[in-house]
Amino acid sequence: MKKLLFPLCLLISTQILAQQKLDADVVIYGGTSAAVTAAVQAKQMGKSVVIVSPDTHLGGLSSGGLGFTDTGDKSVIGGLAREFYHRVYLHYQESGAWQWQKKEEYGNKGQGTPAMDGAERTMWIFEPHVAEQIFEDFIKEHNIQVYRDEWLDREKGVKKKKGRIVSIRTLSNKTFTGKMFIDATYEGDLMAAAGVKYHVGREANSVYGEEWNGIQVGVLHHGHHFGKMNISPYKVPGDPNSGLLPKVSGKDPGKRGDGDDRIQAYCFRMCLTNLPENRIPFPKPEGYDPGQYELLLRVFNAGWRETFNKFDPIPNKKTDTNNHGPFSTDNIGMNYDYPDATYVRRKEIIQEHEQYQKGLMYFIANDPRVPADVQNKMKEWGLAKDEFRDNGGWPHQLYIREARRMIGQHVMTEHETLSKRDVPHSVGMGSYTLDSHNAQRYVMPNGFVQNEGDIGVSAKKPYRISYGSIIPKKEECKNLLVPVCVSSSHIAFGSIRMEPVFMILGQSAATAAALAIDGKDAVQDVDYEKLKTQLLKDKQRLESAR
Template structure:
């Protein structure tokens, strides 16, 4: 009798476990939602918010501890392009920035009147539309955190995708993804919102790294661009020697100059445009942290800068762009600056350990450059004295040593998707099918390599700036994998485009736009129980416009944007 009771008890407990569908201790490591978003970028947040507003369950799982990507990590001098094509949740974000700075308590180190109204291509503060395009990093991050809190979005931070075997697919659909700590996330739809395209790649989706040849898509500005000197980020005709002993090739080459040939103009390569950290600096003594000497500082890494300064180059501070409260968004400017040219080629496909090494090297280079400017006696006195007045902003990035938590990954993997955006679509030479949003910014690539010319001088290559005549549409197929690869994944950041087209698409407002559109597409596919590639575009367009998205330029004139309550 007792033996039978024991057997019945065991069977009862086993039955409960079967009903729960898990083993003891397993349930807490398994999360389910309608939509699983991997990545912590601005696109991730807008996608998640839109999912909630469409009554779909959603979680964000990301390696990052901070949300917002570059928008909240120093890129406060926003690359707006034509602001009239920024709609939906992206515009709501900038309206929230506006609301924040209407409060006099937001102005800690200067008054609103002292700030002025300088923006990039548009005034910083646009009172008619209640938008503000320029902001401090911590303000952007708080707005993203507010979005998450208001919509009760669960965020799993410091979670790293198992890129080797963590993606489970069945019948061309992702079923679940597993993190390195064993935690799994199951859903009906998945969104890869990373700059690197890690989930996309781990799911076996085809992608590209580097520059296509001009022949690949009949483009002009793709591939190697030797001899093309746009912007001012090149050595021009300064004729600076790359050799340790000027003019003597046998003496060796200075650091940070490649001895490899640059390649033929227009040909493909797998090199990646340079990255940098967008630093938030200030001159306010009470809020300034002086530039410290990095532990592995090496002044010889900046010998080329000495020659550049000796040649009379004096544009060091040209991209110390002002943001509120006497701070800056500092970007690369000139032939030798904060872009760490040629040191990131393996980053897009590298493992986590190697990526960490690349990030550390970039920090050492950039922090070392600041220290060099402020302390090396070879720097001209007037430049050095100016740099000594600057320092890291004490009230920004307070848990990462006042250094931005996100490096500017200007480009990594790019999906080979259902439709490939090229310069022909960006420049209006070809029609774009099924628009889900719009871009307008210059096709902008930073330098890719620093090499030695046949004449024996140093030169940079890869910096391109070509401006579209008008805003352009972005195709639905550019965020969709090919139908024979995956049916339930959307990729609004590592989008399907050529290198040079991505140079325009890669702006943060566009990522927010595409993140929201991705969520709307996921919602419609779930509601109709169809593959993403089967969506009815006419219905999708109606849904997008109902949410304030701009899918064609003329539609802006029919809309009157107001701040959401």
């Protein structure tokens, strides 16, 4: 027996070691909707592929609460993105999909478009669990290997040779070797670790000759501001010596058009319901402090009554609940260090956002100082029991609206998104409003509080997105594509950053990766005409019919 013990241990150790070293043609880092479409496309083009996902749940925000889709002009959404929304449509054609209401009771409200488009057989509004199941179906149907809860070693985990990534290693000591790599994270961690240049924050207007980038002091667009309410930010109203209320910055907001390192606010897109049988009352979070919401009380006392305006309806008497108004679910100013932060620090930021938002809902529903008309209505609402079941009804994904943005071969700016300048080498289209949420809450010279950064500038028609915006400069990396943290200015990213576009760009990135493998090319040397031909074959929409 003793003689057999050592060879047996050696065999087991060799098997374990082998399991830690994995190889694929295309290695995708991330668990977002872009990661899934990229993986499906790579597989359909005959390439081996693996998804290395720090997330347990696939789909990012598309399965994380953002069910009231930011479509823009849906006619330019094609390929696997359109297939996703087609599958949503098919799901809700089944009578069994309507557990908590009848289909005809739902209505058909979407964001600028009908929720259900019978002629196109697409549906743009959906429950989180439905989206996640569709992403899982994509993975199962294409037999795609997914390694979940695998976190890139950002310090030493990227091995490069002659300008190419050779392999990536995760904190669990798994090594993934590939010919092509795709960073499909919201944060751009692989991109950064690979030495690709990027930007965080808002560029000054002067950098790219823009009008709507940079600090937006004095610009009040969406109504997510204090308007003319003249609310004091001080603990004792009107007395600066009393100190500032929580969630108000005492720093100089800066000058309009200047650049800064502030980023637009994050929030969780809660899935709520007012159906008693499926409702979880808003929980009181650990460390709850009602003093954090004093400013909201002053907003209510000023007569503001728009709390429920962005409880957007999704099927089965649920909502996709978004930020709305001067003091809402956006945790303004609390995320500046998130993009470059360590995993530990990011976890702290996410937990702080969760505590803030859970506390906000509990406060409105329970604090006796909240106006009765608002409180009584809020008491009717709660988290949906049948969503995010493994997390008490709370979304598993914080809405990372913006983090790092690559400075790649081509930078998309407002000139391209507003169709003032031609875009070469289209790999997809965008059409949504140039949209940014607030980046700071500050004290104006008159002593009243105001929000800054919220902006919405209409893209009057769909625009092309350049292949150069999803690839780095050649001297930085030759086999990496970045379909989420795309090369763009802050304000251009405000339009590009929509989930359908991420799916589109994920598919296009994988197409380019496959062609680069076939031609033994750097991604920067892929023949665009071949790429275009393949994208059109796969029903991507590269030009607008308008």
